Amino acid sequence: MNFALVAIILALIWTAITGQLTLLNLMFGGVIGLIALWIVRQRVATPLLLSRLRRIISLALLFFYELALSAFRVAALVVSPNMTKRLNPAIIAFPLTARSDVEITLLANLITLTPGTLSVDVSEDRKYIYVHCINAPDKQAVIDEIASGFEAKIIEVFE
Numbered sequence: 001m002n003f004a005l006v007a008i009i010l011a012l013i014w015t016a017i018t019g020q021l022t023l024l025n026l027m028f029g030g031v032i033g034l035i036a037l038w039i040v041r042q043r044v045a046t047p048l049l050l051s052r053l054r055r056i057i058s059l060a061l062l063f064f065y066e067l068a069l070s071a072f073r074v075a076a077l078v079v080s081p082n083m084t085k086r087l088n089p090a091i092i093a094f095p096l097t098a099r100s101d102v103e104i105t106l107l108a109n110l111i112t113l114t115p116g117t118l119s120v121d122v123s124e125d126r127k128y129i130y131v132h133c134i135n136a137p138d139k140q141a142v143i144d145e146i147a148s149g150f151e152a153k154i155i156e157v158f159e
Helices: 003-018 023-039 046-079 101-113 139-158
Strands: 090-095 117-122 128-133
Touching: 003 023, 046 101, 046 139, 090 139, 101 117, 101 128, 101 139, 128 139
Parallel strands: none
Antiparallel strands: 090 128, 117 128
């Protein structure tokens, strides 16, 4: 994937974000894309960019899948009779494998954006993130799901 193709993709993204598909806006997006690529040219290697883009897309797809699944689970929980008897809230200390601030922040945000879970705090030594779950009958299952899902994908993106 060469820089011209990336600049074209950035120009198309620019027009989609601005909502104006005009030739002038497309050219402006292309210029902004070229300037951005020129600024980061030393940090962006073409093969790495393509593989990282695949990992980012994979993380985004996982997030949207988890978003839909957890929204359905929370909705089913809310409309069920005797909801209070089915609730099993818990605060779980999730052991972090991610070490950088960016990875931890992204993980905390993805957890918070997913219905039914909320990132409460990160321990001082950055070894645990505390997660509140609206329904967690099996705490280890929640830990395993986060570790093999969001955290694994985030680590892949930033390696």
